[in-house]
Amino acid sequence: xxxxxxxxxxxxxxxxxxxxxxxxxxxxxxxxxxxxxxxxxxxxxxxxxxxxxxxxxxxxxxxxxxxxxxxxxxxxxxxxxxxxxxxxxxxxxxxxxxxxxxxxxxxxxxxxxxxxxxxxxxxxxxxxxxxxxxxxxxxxxxxxxxxxxxxxxxxxxxxxxxxxxxxxxxxxxxxxxxxxxxxxxxxxxxxxxxxxxxxxxxxxxxxxxxxxxxxxxxxxxxxxxxxxxxxxxxxxxxxxxxxxxxxxxxxxxxxxxxxxxxxxxxxxxxxxx
Amino acid sequence: xxxxxxxxxxxxxxxxxxxxxxxxxxxxxxxxxxxxxxxxxxxxxxxxxxxxxxxxxxxxxxxxxxxxxxxxxxxxxxxxxxxxxxxxxxxxxxxxxxxxxxxxxxxxxxxxxxxxxxxxxxxxxxxxxxxxxxxxxxxxxxxxxxxxxxxxxxxxxxxxxxxxxxxxxxxxxxxxxxxxxxxxxxxxxxxxxxxxxxxxxxxxxxxxxxxxxxxxxxxxxxxxxxxxxxxxxxxxxxxxxxxxxxxxxxxxxxxxxxxxxxxxxxxxxxxxxxxxxxxxxxxxxxxxxxxxxxxxxxxxxxxxx
Numbered sequence: 001x002x003x004x005x006x007x008x009x010x011x012x013x014x015x016x017x018x019x020x021x022x023x024x025x026x027x028x029x030x031x032x033x034x035x036x037x038x039x040x041x042x043x044x045x046x047x048x049x050x051x052x053x054x055x056x057x058x059x060x061x062x063x064x065x066x067x068x069x070x071x072x073x074x075x076x077x078x079x080x081x082x083x084x085x086x087x088x089x090x091x092x093x094x095x096x097x098x099x100x101x102x103x104x105x106x107x108x109x110x111x112x113x114x115x116x117x118x119x120x121x122x123x124x125x126x127x128x129x130x131x132x133x134x135x136x137x138x139x140x141x142x143x144x145x146x147x148x149x150x151x152x153x154x155x156x157x158x159x160x161x162x163x164x165x166x167x168x169x170x171x172x173x174x175x176x177x178x179x180x181x182x183x184x185x186x187x188x189x190x191x192x193x194x195x196x197x198x199x200x201x202x203x204x205x206x207x208x209x210x211x212x213x214x215x216x217x218x219x220x221x222x223x224x225x226x227x228x229x230x231x232x233x234x235x236x237x238x239x240x241x242x243x244x245x246x247x248x249x250x251x252x253x254x255x256x257x258x259x260x261x262x263x264x265x266x267x268x269x270x271x272x273x
Numbered sequence: 274x275x276x277x278x279x280x281x282x283x284x285x286x287x288x289x290x291x292x293x294x295x296x297x298x299x300x301x302x303x304x305x306x307x308x309x310x311x312x313x314x315x316x317x318x319x320x321x322x323x324x325x326x327x328x329x330x331x332x333x334x335x336x337x338x339x340x341x342x343x344x345x346x347x348x349x350x351x352x353x354x355x356x357x358x359x360x361x362x363x364x365x366x367x368x369x370x371x372x373x374x375x376x377x378x379x380x381x382x383x384x385x386x387x388x389x390x391x392x393x394x395x396x397x398x399x400x401x402x403x404x405x406x407x408x409x410x411x412x413x414x415x416x417x418x419x420x421x422x423x424x425x426x427x428x429x430x431x432x433x434x435x436x437x438x439x440x441x442x443x444x445x446x447x448x449x450x451x452x453x454x455x456x457x458x459x460x461x462x463x464x465x466x467x468x469x470x471x472x473x474x475x476x477x478x479x480x481x482x483x484x485x486x487x488x489x490x491x492x493x494x495x496x497x498x499x500x501x502x503x504x505x506x507x508x509x510x511x512x513x514x515x516x517x518x519x520x521x522x523x524x525x526x527x528x529x530x531x532x533x534x535x536x537x538x539x540x541x542x543x544x545x546x547x548x549x550x551x552x553x554x555x556x557x558x559x560x561x562x563x564x565x566x567x568x569x570x571x572x573x574x575x576x577x578x
Binding site for chain 1: 289291292293295296298299300302303305306307309310311313314317374377378380382388390391392393394395396397398399400401402403404405406407408409410417453457458461462464465466469499500503506510513514516517521534535538539542543548551552555556558559562563566567570574
């Protein structure tokens with residue numbers, strides 16, 4: 001677009017204020033988790049104090065946070081792998097192969113993303129209890145994987161559709177089966193996109209709260225559910241809470257920086273680049 | 274959206290069932306975790322089943338639906354009203370703010386990439402962390418919001434019980450937190466939409482002597498329709514089912530002022546253990562969600578390419 005006249009000062013002021021508003025909570029959580037307990041709620045707030053790891057020491061000694069951290073990793077890791085692998089294969093089939101009523105099926109997959117989770121979680125809670133899946137990793141993995149399929153299928157379909165079918169066809173002329181051509185040619189070409197899709201599913205599963213709250217008790221409890229429990233009617237354990245929140249947020253910010261290029265595409269389910 | 278061309282040369286794939294086998298795991302998984310629970314939900318919603326007496330589950334017909342939808346059920350209708358306000362207000366603010374920020378970042382500015390990424394951060398922060406932060410920020414005694422208002426000498430406007438503790442301000446406060454978390458999403462969609470716009474219509478409009486605001490309303494906005502539909506679809510459906518942030522900040526209080534549908538259903542199912550009533554409410558919720566999302570998805574689907 002051609003350069004039009006615009007008010008530079010207003011633009012930059014608005015964007016800088018917007019950025020501060022967007023990033024401030026992150027700054028507050030991380031700095032508060034590093035403050036000595038005495039200074040957490042001094043008014044006026046002290047922004048820069050000598051950092052201490054007391055809150056983290058307390059979090060790791062007084063609670064089972066290590067276990068919850070491992071639970072979160074196992075659940076997010078396995079559900080990402082399941083969603084990314086099965087979803088990618090389905091996306092290939094949708095993008096390249098002949099399926100009757102293809103559009104209806106793929107829009108049905110998208111519409112499962114629109115279902116309020118509470119609707120499926122009540123029966124799932126009851127069914128999982130009778131099947132012995134309540135409070136297990138597998139139970140939450142089943143739920144998170146289903147929740148991530150729409151993202152993976154839509155995003156990977158849009159990436160695969162961008163690769164010209166001719167590259168597969170030339171491999172097939174050389175004697176590959178269509179699946180073999182996908183495995184040897186298309187998949188390596190879309191590998192960066194698949195990794196980015198995986199990272200986005202990992203983030204979704206890692207952050208997810210409602211399903212983990214309903215489907216787990218003590219054994220498979222995830223990090224967000226634990227962190228939530230530091231706030232109760234009796235009061236708020238600020239140190240533990242901010243330390244737990246930092247453990248949730250920091251890995252995600254790192255991952256987001258890695259997949260920055262694919263964010264728009266992923267978060268719009270491949271509909272925009 | 275990119276549609277794959279149906280290429281005739283592909284028909285030589287030996288077995289016709291292969292494409293279906295490849296989508297089978299995903300489809301089966303989704304059926305098992307969506308359709309199957311829907312059937313169960315429908316079945317439970319006809320039972321007078323409270324988990325404090327798990328073996329006693331008589332068939333009560335439509336009695337659960339009747340008591341949920343009865344006009345004397347003020348809790349339910351209050352919740353519907355809250356949810357409606359939440360969706361409408363959050364969606365309106367997020368669309369306007371997101372579009373505005375997108376037009377600003379789309380200008381030829383320095384550090385465009387930095388701003389575009391920084392403004393996205395709230396969206397990827399776990400709702401648990403968002404809820405905990407804002408609960409702390411709005412706390413009446415030591416919260417940052419009250420502190421800043423005091424610094425700015427706006428003391429008379431500070432509610433004693435905090436913005437989340439007063440019935441008249443709680444819902445709006447919760448909506449503002451939603452705006453903080455999700456304006457990044459509408460921003461992202463509109464920014465992507467703006468970047469992909471063609472140049473010609475703008476040049477033509479400029480040659481015709483249109484004003485910048487005319488160009489915005491009559492050229493930019495119609496061209497952004499797909500982006501607008503995607504933003505509305507995702508934001509409306511997510512706001513409609515809002516649970517985590519509200520649950521952590523207020524648990525639906527004070528006095529039901531911030532109780533949304535998901536919060537009420539969660540409480541009914543997991544605090545009062547009333548499976549019959551909670552599944553009846555969630556079935557109604559599901560029907561509304563499916564109706565709206567189908568209408569929105571269809572308007573996306575049938576848009577001219």
